[in-house]
Amino acid sequence: MSDVFQFMKLSRNPGDKIDASVRKIEFKEIYQPLHAVDAADQAGRCLSCGNPYCEWECPVHNYIPNWLKLVEEGRLFEAAELSHQTNSLPEICGRVCPQDRLCEGACTLDQGGFGAVSIGSIEKYITDEAFKAGWRPDMSKVVWTDKTVGVIGAGPAGLACADVLARNGVKAVVYDRYEEIGGLLTFGIPEFKLEKDVVRRRREILEGMGVEFVLNTEVGKDISIDKLLKKHDAIFMGMGAYRYMRGNFSGEDSPGVLEALPYLINNVRQSLGTLPQGEAAISMRGKRVVVLGGGDTAMDCNRTAIRQGAKRVICAYRRDEANMPGSKREVGNAREEGVEFQWNRQPVSIEPMIGGTLAVKLAETRLGEPDAKGRRNAETVPGSEEIVECDHVIIAFGFQAEVAPWSEQHGIATAPNGRTQAAPHGMYKYQTSNPKVFAGGDMVRGADLVVRAVFDGRQAAEGVLGYLGVW
Ligand code: FAD
Ligand code: SF4
Structure with missing residues (x-):
């Protein structure tokens, strides 16, 4: 039975931070992982608010108090399963989300001056430790369809879209101009916030789920959009925002x-x-x-x-x-x-x-x-x-979105500020004005956050599944 006063007896601990004198000479993550006992104790600080505001403020609406409870009870694999129901990259969001503005900023304990539950660190802990212990997404019940989707961009939006498609039996083929996946996760955010092994491990997981990556391939240059439109049943564009201001x-x-x-x-x-x-x-x-x-x-x-x-x-x-x-x-x-x-x-x-x-x-x-x-x-x-x-x-x-080179030719509407228009609440979520093409992430929102790109990618995948008649 957990102690309802744990939040008063135990202060907030998001994990030790390496001393500045050491960390300023190395490119390594600066926050140390929580040990199992500390993760359980920290999770036990959660008040299990009836209508948890942290969940509302989390852009992917993670089931935060539920997975905190599972961590407190040492049920790691169930926590990993639950955490992946709403987030395709939980170990990454746990590292790079500005939690003080999102989930943790909305935690009742933070409002009360007790220090928020260390939600980000625990989210990172769940997936890191579950992977180490051998947990993998359960694909055993997936019935594969004959549909394929071309995903342009292996950033968080594209990866999240591919993740949801694969879990629903649709083959995702992800094209990226870079030599490694991740978009700005790899070629932007430095290693002292996110070590690149974390992104590589996610690549292995996604490949294990049946996602295919075609790297060093710029769409519009190395392969034409017409070819992709012919080859795939739908296209998702998650090409980011790179126009330098x-x-x-x-x-x-x-x-x-x-x-x-x-x-x-x-x-x-x-x-x-x-x-x-x-x-x-x-x-x-x-x-x-x-x-x-x-x-x-x-x-x-x-x-x-x-x-x-x-x-x-x-x-x-x-x-x-x-x-x-x-x-x-x-x-x-x-x-x-x-x-x-x-x-x-x-x-x-x-x-x-x-x-x-x-x-x-x-x-x-x-x-x-x-x-x-x-x-x-x-x-x-x-x-x-x-x-x-x-x-x-x-x-x-900062950066602004730019119009994809093929937008006009293929009837994909863009706003005057260069953002691709994709309707979050349309008949098929995140569909563009070309019914076969969906879009999300920074190219739709403008430069934003990893977790919002993940949300868009997941939502767009649901739109694609509806469009393809899989759902
Ligand atoms: P991206 O991550 O930009 O991915 C787009 C991908 O599309 C890229 O890999 C690109 O190569 C590929 N692509 C584009 N055009 C083509 C083409 N024609 N053919 C093939 N591939 C193509 N957010 C946070 O939440 N926390 C942070 O700490 C944080 N730090 C940041 C630090 C920096 C330096 C920057 C620049 C951004 C940071 N952000 C942070 C913002 C965050 O990284 C982005 O909001 C997020 O990555 C957007 O995801 P995306 O998938 O839309 O696009
Ligand atoms: Fe949501 Fe990000 Fe907080 Fe995780 S760290 S619960 S993804 S806001």
Whole structure:
């Protein structure tokens, strides 16, 4: 019988965090896994609220209190089974979700000042430990149909779609231009948040379920969309959002100024050993670096530069800390690792200087009225400009979706901002204006979160199953 006062006797423990002095020199996950006893004790802190708000705030609506109970009772395989009923990548979401804004932020214990149940760490624990103990998705009752679906993009949206299709007897063939699956999970999010073995293991699981990956294959270049439309009964597009947002100030294209994503991908490929021939490894060793931006991508660039041995890393953002878009947890981690934040600073120009260094002109800002999303706009303070000298500037202003090259030709409607239009509540969920084509993830929402891409992929798979008459 669990102790209903466990939440008062035991404080929140999301797993030990490796000390900043150690973690800032290695590309390894910084949160240690929970041991079985700690996971059970932490799960026992859950109050089992009648109508759990954590479930509502979790974008995939995980059955959180139910799997916490199973963990408390040591029923690991049942917990893994239940966790996979709503989430195709639970061990990944447990690692990278900004839980403070989602499930844990909605936990009654957090609201009451007791510290939220460590939902993310327990979600990660369940799948990691179940896999180690030999648990695999049960495909024994799957009756395979003769239908096949071409999935474009092996990011979280595509993987989640393939997972649900396979569980319902539909063969998913996933095409990706990269050499490994994961999309931004592999070629974006650094290893100190998500080690790449975790993604590789998920690939093995999906392949074991009958999902086929066709990698190093860009649709529209290495294989035509017409061929895929002929070959498959339906198509799911989960191609992400990669249109780089520019700052539109002078000097943005100067030598030494880098775009965030190519920089992060270069670093991942250095550790995977897959840097293309002719592409030089980028290193910030001994350099003074200025990162411009305040989202997750900026934090990842800051912390990558620190780990590469940068002499100094300054992160400049145009709003204050309270109004920044990135996860508070990751800002805290970056600060502990030595990143210096300059809030309320807007870049005005970048000037190359003699000797190859850069002069970044930053103006101070103050916050004006809230915009349509409730975020306060930054206005520059006249005469407040200051120069920061550095060796590299990394620009991390975010990404926007872009129109797929074949959209117009194949009657796939897109919004003026480049997002593909797919109706979440249409007759077949996430169907585009071309009935045979479905879409989800960042290419529909704009740059967002892993867990929302997973949700879209799963929902779209249900739409596809309806369209194919499997459901
Ligand atoms: P992606 O993950 O972008 O996958 C799209 C895939 O489609 C890619 O593999 C691409 O190669 C492939 N593709 C595109 N076009 C073609 C084509 N023509 N042919 C073949 N393949 C194609 N979210 C979080 O929740 N937590 C975080 O901590 C976090 N950190 C982030 C850090 C960075 C640096 C970035 C950039 C994003 C981060 N995000 C984070 C956001 C998250 O990664 C994305 O929201 C999520 O990956 C979107 O999933 P997706 O499947 O829609 O697209
Ligand atoms: Fe929380 Fe994300 Fe897991 Fe949902 S998927 S329970 S939001 S960590």
